[in-house]
Amino acid sequence: MRRRCRTSFIMRNPALFQPIHVGTLDLSNRIVIAPMCQYSAQNGCMNDWHLIHLGQLAISGAALLTIEATAVLPDGRITWADVGLWNDETESAMGRVLESIRRWSDVPIGIQLNHAGRKASTEVPWAGGRQFAPNESHGWQTVAPSAVPYAEGEVSPLALDHDGLRRIRDAFVASATRASRLGLELIQLHCAHGYLLHQFLSPLSNRRDDEYGGSIENRMRYPLEVLEAVREAFRGKSVSVRVSGTDWVEGGWDIDQTCTFAKMVEDRGCDAIHISSGGLHPAQQIPVGPNYQVPLARAVKSAVRMPVVTVGLITGFEQAEAIIATGEADMIALARTIVYDPRWPWHAAAELGARVRAPKQYLRTEPQRFQGLFESE
Numbered sequence: 001m002r003r004r005c006r007t008s009f010i011m012r013n014p015a016l017f018q019p020i021h022v023g024t025l026d027l028s029n030r031i032v033i034a035p036m037c038q039y040s041a042q043n044g045c046m047n048d049w050h051l052i053h054l055g056q057l058a059i060s061g062a063a064l065l066t067i068e069a070t071a072v073l074p075d076g077r078i079t080w081a082d083v084g085l086w087n088d089e090t091e092s093a094m095g096r097v098l099e100s101i102r103r104w105s106d107v108p109i110g111i112q113l114n115h116a117g118r119k120a121s122t123e124v125p126w127a128g129g130r131q132f133a134p135n136e137s138h139g140w141q142t143v144a145p146s147a148v149p150y151a152e153g154e155v156s157p158l159a160l161d162h163d164g165l166r167r168i169r170d171a172f173v174a175s176a177t178r179a180s181r182l183g184l185e186l187i188q189l190h191c192a193h194g195y196l197l198h199q200f201l202s203p204l205s206n207r208r209d210d211e212y213g214g215s216i217e218n219r220m221r222y223p224l225e226v227l228e229a230v231r232e233a234f235r236g237k238s239v240s241v242r243v244s245g246t247d248w249v250e251g252g253w254d255i256d257q258t259c260t261f262a263k264m265v266e267d268r269g270c271d272a273i274h275i276s277s278g279g280l281h282p283a284q285q286i287p288v289g290p291n292y293q294v295p296l297a298r299a300v301k302s303a304v305r306m307p308v309v310t311v312g313l314i315t316g317f318e319q320a321e322a323i324i325a326t327g328e329a330d331m332i333a334l335a336r337t338i339v340y341d342p343r344w345p346w347h348a349a350a351e352l353g354a355r356v357r358a359p360k361q362y363l364r365t366e367p368q369r370f371q372g373l374f375e376s377e
């Protein structure tokens, strides 16, 4: 239905701005902010940088803001400067940031929980990102499903025994409990980009010969156990999973296995699935380009009923609208795009003919040619 506003702005009811439910969460549109590591924490504690970064994104008009990959244990950090949620100090530091944001924005906020496994103990990317050996000041011994390093020449991870698996699963649960106490509305379990839970899924990194390795059922066992435990700890709130749809390496994790995994997580009460790709193996060949991960999301969408999120080089308003309108995915996630243009959802709404939420302090800043664009938060 078309509705003419006070000026030339024509309302068109675009698919990108239709509301959607993710578990118990009501989202006002289909735009989510993907998790983005800032490598700026001290001993896992958030600080003013995170308030600036998350604060600007909280008033972007996107329907959901996802906090960066957050380590459930110190040895689960990708770098020494990752955010964590493993003790009272990290919880209260995150609490301070959230309290400030909450005072001014009611955007739903989720958190990505992660353990980096064999990809932990590295330098921050802008300083080169190399692995630190355990005897270096910013380094520690990494763990993984099997004693197989990510890249040649790296210090081998220790293969986790059953006590180690229990310790890490319990850490995910403890972080989920802290996330619930902080009032976070969604947990995204990080099973993508070559981190620990993905390392269990992929036959390239999982060489175990016990019940956690070998067949796809065995490789999925640990991520599913963690999901079930997190689901239980985060009762009444929404849980999603981010998974790599493929390793982009011959003989690795692929889209058929992803579809099987997606059905299994849905059966265990997962509320949405977010399809990214790659990150597990240095030999990956990724055909990077606009929409390059959309076919992976479309394949998963035909296997499950829960909402499917796509991500990766989505920059255009019509591009995003077409993905949702043609049913290739239910939501789009933005990372680089929304840092480059933190008002992307406003511009998309203006271009596509929708209304978008804006803070009351900004209502008078509505562009004259788009009168009727803003709804009050």
Ligand SMILES: Cc1cc2nc3c(=O)[nH]c(=O)nc-3n(C[C@H](O)[C@H](O)[C@H](O)COP(=O)(O)O)c2cc1C
Residues within 6 Å of the ligand: 034, 035, 036, 037, 038, 068, 069, 112, 190, 192, 193, 242, 276, 311, 312, 313, 314, 333, 334, 335, 336, 337, 338
């Ligand atoms: C600065 C930066 C940090 C990122 N950190 C994370 C992260 O914490 N967790 C994650 O799953 N992906 C992370 N990613 C990947 C993004 O979430 C996203 O999947 C990817 O950048 C593709 O989307 P885009 O083309 O909109 O940037 C990061 C990307 C960037 C650019």
